[in-house]
Amino acid sequence: MRYLMLVGTDPDHTEADAAAAPDIEEWFGYVTGAGKHVIGDRLRPSSAATTVRVRGGELLVTDGPFAETNEWIVGFDVLDCEDLDEAIEIASKHSMAYTGRLELRPFWPLDG
Amino acid sequence: MTDARRPVAAAVAGAVAAERLRIVAALIRVTGDFDLAEDCLQDAIERALQRWPADGVPENPGAWLTTTARRRALDVLRRRQTERTKLREAQALAELARDATADEPGPYADDRLKLLFTCCHPALPMAGRVALTLKSVAGLSTRQIARAFLVSEATMGQRLLRTKNKIEHAGIGFRVPEPHRLAARVDAVLAVVYLIFTEGYATVHDDLAAEAIQLSGLLTQLLPDDDEVLGLHALLLLQHARRPARTDAAGELITLEDQDRDRWDGAAIEAGLTTLAAARATGRPPGYYRLQAEIAALHTTAAGPGETDWPRIVIAYDALLALRPSPSIALNRAVAVGFRDGPAAGLAAVEAIGADHPLLPAVRADLLRRAGRRQEAAAAYRDAVAAARTEPERRLLERRLSEVSDPAGDT
Known part of the structure; x- marks a missing residue:
């Protein structure tokens, strides 16, 4: 199963959490080595985001993300996992699990 | 037929x-x-x-x-x-x-246990875990579960459907958790079973409590060496043993202090104490459920409130607080302190909690009543009546309120 892992910030963490966060390179080596990583990257902050809609046939382009929240999406990864537990396990080893938060969103399969 | x-x-x-x-x-x-x-x-x-x-x-x-x-x-x-x-x-x-429905080997590999791990997965909402466990593991009908939780059958059907959909769509696997996650996942199963029991207990809904005991009993078969599994089963047996004495003929609540102890279920107490002994025999330090079972055992083996070993109960609550601090445990500890050292000490323990809890006014009111501070007790009972969570609880508190407000009792 494929999961989109959204990597977000979260101000609610301690310095001890930050100190305990594993190295991101180590995580990357681990997921690519295990053949679980499809693609992933960092993203510029929501100040660089642009929202696009077409309403009544008219293109509406606005500055900013879908919704203004305290948490920013700062990156994403696509994981190919056996099941949710495996994806949770991989997410739990990401440094941003300690200093931010990760959201796992399953892909909608073609035949679903 | x-x-x-x-x-x-x-x-x-x-x-x-x-x-x-x-x-x-x-x-x-x-x-x-x-x-x-x-x-x-x-x-x-x-x-x-x-x-x-x-x-x-x-x-x-x-x-x-x-x-x-x-x-x-x-x-x-x-x-x-x-x-x-x-x-x-x-x-x-x-x-x-291939006829491959046989279980894999290993203590955690039983299909029934895997089903419990799946139904109680932390990625599911708590209400969904409870509903699906009752439906799939306990075998209750959607209508029975709906009745127990006072919602319509359609609402419960929706809740079950959403929970099953989440399992399928999020890819929650039907399997044994990784070894380093096992303890936490067993704990998640125990939390669901305990919630089913406390829901039944708070609403005096015997069916749910009995289902919870069936489930904890099943867990002791599946994981016979797990001290917390044994602890939870002992706790539920011991608490449920007091059920026949918890209400009078009119269905009104009777507090532990005033219960007729001859009406407690002796067979259930014995089964509870045996299970608790098995938990102790694992040699592991007592966990969250075993400590509560120890407290329940101290209550159920006492001849009366005066003969209860309150010092040991307070010690057990101290250990519980160290393990999992919560206002609810602190409040129960304050009650025990009130019996050990007198109502004034109990009141001081209540004031020291520094957090809100729905039962706090009722505990304060009882301690004030026992301290003879009737006016303050009446005020506290009024707060407690307003905060009562169930009808029987409210009526019990109203009876207490009328007792302390009764001028004839002022002598």
């Missing part, structure tokens, strides 16, 4: 009671489809009711039901497959055809 059919119906009912969970759990593992598993079992039951009166009850009724339900699953999946082949269903077909 004719006379010839009556023993058959009893044989079917007996086989279903003994084998339902094993059959359903194995089918869910293979097909990943909760509804299909239930439907196939229902189909097997109907076939048994038709066939057994003529053919006779088979030598192994449970095995007959298992095989029939499995064949039904195979048929249904084959028919579905011609419409549209899904990878998962193709795999299930292959497994069913």
Whole structure:
């Protein structure tokens, strides 16, 4: 199963959490080595985001993300996992699990 | 029903009671489809009711039901497959055809336990975990669960559907958790069972409490060496043993202090104490549920409130607070301190909690009443009545309020 892992910030963490966060390179080596990583990257902050809609046939382009929240999406990864537990396990080893938060969103399969 | 059919119906009912969970759990593992598993079992039951009166009850009724339900699953999946082949269903077909419904080896590999891990997965909302556990593991109908939680059958049906959909769509696997996650996942199962029990206890809903005890009993069979599993089962048995004395003939609540201890269920107390002894025998330091079972045991073995070993109860609450601090445990500790050192000390312990809890006004009111501070007690009882969570609780507090407000009692 494929999961989109959204990597977000979260101000609610301690310095001890930050100190305990594993190295991101180590995580990357681990997921690519295990053949679980499809693609992933960092993203510029929501100040660089642009929202696009077409309403009544008219293109509406606005500055900013879908919704203004305290948490920013700062990156994403696509994981190919056996099941949710495996994806949770991989997410739990990401440094941003300690200093931010990760959201796992399953892909909608073609035949679903 | 004719006379010839009556023993058959009893044989079917007996086989279903003994084998339902094993059959359903194995089918869910293979097909990943909760509804299909239930439907196939229902189909097997109907076939048994038709066939057994003529053919006779088979030598192994449970095995007959298992095989029939499995064949039904195979048929249904084959028919579905011609419409549209899904990878998962193709795999299930292959497994069913291979007769691969036997459990894998290992203490955590029993299909029934895997089903519990799945239903109680932390990625599911708590209300969904509770509902699906009652439906799939305990075998309750949607209507029964809806009634127990005071919602409509349609609402409960929706909740169950959303929970099953989350399992399928999020890819929650039907499997044993990784070894380093096992303790936390067993704990998640225990939390669901305990919640089912406390829901039944708070609302004096005996059915739910009894289901919870069935579930904790099942867990002691599946994980006989887990001290917290034993601790939870002991706790539920000991708490439930007091049930016959918790209400009077009119259905009004009676507090522990005033209960007629002869009405406690002696057999349940004995079973609870034996289970608690088994938990202690594991040699592990007491956990969250075992500590609570120790407290329940100290209550149930005391001849009366005056003979209760309050110092040891306070020590157990201190250990609980160190393990999992919560206002609820702190409040129970304050009650025990009130009995050990007197109401003034209990009140000081209540003031020291520094957090809100729905039962706090009631505990304060009782301590003030026992301290003879009637006016303050009356005010606290009024707060407590307003905060009461159930009708019987509210009526008990109103009775107390009228006792402390009664000028005739002022002498």
